[in-house]
Amino acid sequence: MSDHKEDDNKTGISRRGFLGATAAASVAGAGLAAGVLVGGKEAEARTKTNANGLKFHVDPGELDDYYGFWSGGHSGEVRILGVPSMRELMRIPVFNRDSATGWGQTNESKRILGDNPQDYMGAGDTHHVHASYTNGTYDGRYLFTNDKLNTRVARIRMDIMKTDKIITVPNVTSIHGLRLQKYPKSNYAFANGEMVIPQPNDGRDLENPENYWTMLSAIDVESMEVKWQVLVDGNLDNNDTDYQGKYVCSTCYNSARGVTLPEMMGPERDWAVVINLKAVEEAVAAGDFTTIGDCKVPVVDGRGAEQGGSKFTMYIPVPRSPHGLNTTPDGKYFIANGKLSPTVSIIEIAKVDDYFAGKLKDPRDAVIAEPELGLGPLHTTYDNRGNAYTSVFLDSQVVKWNIADALRAAKGEKVNYIRQKLDVHYQIGHIKATMAETKEPDGKWLVALCKFSKDRFLPVGPLHAENDQLIDISGDEMKLVHDGPTFPEPHDCIMVRRDSVRPARVWKRDDPYFAETVAMAKADGITLEQDNKVIRDGNQVRVYMTTIAPNFGLTDFKIKQGDEVTVVITNMDSIEDLHHGFALTNHGINFEIAPQATASVTFTANKPGVHWYYCSWFCHALHMEMSGRMLVEAA
Ligand code: K7E
Ligand code: CUA
Numbered sequence: 001m002s003d004h005k006e007d008d009n010k011t012g013i014s015r016r017g018f019l020g021a022t023a024a025a026s027v028a029g030a031g032l033a034a035g036v037l038v039g040g041k042e043a044e045a046r047t048k049t050n051a052n053g054l055k056f057h058v059d060p061g062e063l064d065d066y067y068g069f070w071s072g073g074h075s076g077e078v079r080i081l082g083v084p085s086m087r088e089l090m091r092i093p094v095f096n097r098d099s100a101t102g103w104g105q106t107n108e109s110k111r112i113l114g115d116n117p118q119d120y121m122g123a124g125d126t127h128h129v130h131a132s133y134t135n136g137t138y139d140g141r142y143l144f145t146n147d148k149l150n151t152r153v154a155r156i157r158m159d160i161m162k163t164d165k166i167i168t169v170p171n172v173t174s175i176h177g178l179r180l181q182k183y184p185k186s187n188y189a190f191a192n193g194e195m196v197i198p199q200p201n202d203g204r205d206l207e208n209p210e211n212y213w214t215m216l217s218a219i220d221v222e223s224m225e226v227k228w229q230v231l232v233d234g235n236l237d238n239n240d241t242d243y244q245g246k247y248v249c250s251t252c253y254n255s256a257r258g259v260t261l262p263e264m265m266g267p268e269r270d271w272a273v274v275i276n277l278k279a280v281e282e283a284v285a286a287g288d289f290t291t292i293g294d295c296k297v298p299v300v301d302g303r304g305a306e307q308g309g310s311k312f313t314m315y316i317p318v319p320r321s322p323h324g325l326n327t328t329p330d331g332k333y334f335i336a337n338g339k340l341s342p343t344v345s346i347i348e349i350a351k352v353d354d355y356f357a358g359k360l361k362d363p364r365d366a367v368i369a370e371p372e373l374g375l376g377p378l379h380t381t382y383d384n385r386g387n388a389y390t391s392v393f394l395d396s397q398v399v400k401w402n403i404a405d406a407l408r409a410a411k412g413e414k415v416n417y418i419r420q421k422l423d424v425h426y427q428i429g430h431i432k433a434t435m436a437e438t439k440e441p442d443g444k445w446l447v448a449l450c451k452f453s454k455d456r457f458l459p460v461g462p463l464h465a466e467n468d469q470l471i472d473i474s475g476d477e478m479k480l481v482h483d484g485p486t487f488p489e490p491h492d493c494i495m496v497r498r499d500s501v502r503p504a505r506v507w508k509r510d511d512p513y514f515a516e517t518v519a520m521a522k523a524d525g526i527t528l529e530q531d532n533k534v535i536r537d538g539n540q541v542r543v544y545m546t547t548i549a550p551n552f553g554l555t556d557f558k559i560k561q562g563d564e565v566t567v568v569i570t571n572m573d574s575i576e577d578l579h580h581g582f583a584l585t586n587h588g589i590n591f592e593i594a595p596q597a598t599a600s601v602t603f604t605a606n607k608p609g610v611h612w613y614y615c616s617w618f619c620h621a622l623h624m625e626m627s628g629r630m631l632v633e634a635a
Helices: 015-034 040-048 107-113 277-285 349-356 403-410 512-523
Strands: 066-071 077-083 087-093 129-134 137-147 152-157 162-168 173-180 188-195 212-220 226-232 235-241 247-253 269-276 299-301 313-319 325-327 333-337 344-348 367-369 377-382 387-392 397-402 418-423 428-433 445-450 466-472 479-486 493-497 533-537 540-548 556-560 564-571 580-584 589-593 598-604 609-614 627-633
Touching (some): 137 173, 226 277, 269 333, 313 367, 387 445, 397 403, 512 564, 564 580, 589 598
Parallel strands (some): 377 428
Antiparallel strands (some): 066 077, 066 493, 077 087, 129 137, 188 212, 247 269, 325 333, 387 397, 428 445, 445 466, 609 627
């Protein structure tokens, strides 16, 4: 699978030749559109647009049209990119440790990391990032991401772009697919438990895979409580929601419930499983549920795939090992991507309504077409003109196809639903178009998230970057316009129109993010905005200080060896972008304090002597001099 074909047997054009042709056509097309070919300014402008006329170069000082939110994979973080420039704007530490911001070290971040961040050593694996919705489009409140590694779900506040809540999902192992309810607004985040385990997983039934199960979990977006779980057959992979607030649909592999690869590959068909939210909510409200072990979360039984499902579920047979599941922006179809089958399965949501209303008997009849696209279809995205774009991993291509034509072809009409196949470099996983997961797709840009970059960048050792390629989809023909190396491994991204994101410029002093630290100060009689004081309480010492560039409020403080020290810093600068840092030498401590924020850290002072602290975020001409001493008396 790491080999890419030099020749494409479908187009008969060599990959390099095809690329060359595309690039040449692009320049010629732009020249024609401009009417004349001249040097200087016009030549410069010509390089910034392509044949579709969509401007992809963002000039210095100009802003991007979209916020791109990228998962960071096994880096455990979320990244913000500007689109179309593909400039990385910020990283949001989530499950990882970050020494620039102090994430995983400050008391504020530890409260959010919760139960056992030390056990996990700052490791996580984010695959999917999705933003909250109101009425089917982004509302700028929250981002959610999954931790496949440690079975967690995190929420990020989009006003401050910081993680503000992390939960470990009970009763399941390994959260993979994650999506939010789209209508009327995101009340739930739906998290797919991927791997099957004994229920409860407490040491019994270890070698009895017939008793291994997994579940879909519904998480309340505001409280971050798991409201209910649905036991399912098979392993849950990816999911998506409809545009009416009725369903969540997941691809589901390993219907054989095997524990080895050959066992998992046994049956010809797996499923897309649809969960009926209303049916589950009614059962939970009526007390018609069970619980598992000590966990209080209501669990309903959605198994029964062989009979089509339970009253909560509908199992729609699709070719085995399906992967991505993507709702069309018109709300009509769920599209399940075949992975091992060269097809995608188009599921008509109106037929799902019929099934739960008792009007459709066989779930198979909800699949109204299975167009063949290429080898290894993984994920599908959409424009605003009825086209779908599917990533095909083995062929290393983006396949543009027309949904209406595919449905016509399924009815026997002679129509070619394939619009174009574009080579990408190489082995594409996720694929995403701007605003494609909302009812307002705009068909402008598409990003192909390629797993392999091979020869596309300067070699940097055996470990290669991945390649997120930017493609202009605004015209009839897709145009590759940019190669974007990324540190492994972004799986997925979303691209959100910039007007729906409204970030804060400086912190508000009453932000709940540091409210507990403010409460601690208050109990000590401290006014954080003005006091620079050391409070001793037995062997616990709390050091409160302000910062105003280029000064720490305390140029020294004295403590005893063995003291448990909490340093609390409040940045009284209110100028946008004027951060300070508190870096304590030989203690591994460093964190950021943005304008008007309070941040704190707690550690045991076990080294007698003089230890300098300094400001680690450039703030002033005298930034280097912004420092102080921690004086530690020997015990
Ligand atoms: Cu396809 Cu985890 Cu969304 Cu990777 S998943 S590609
Ligand atoms: Cu304060 Cu640098």
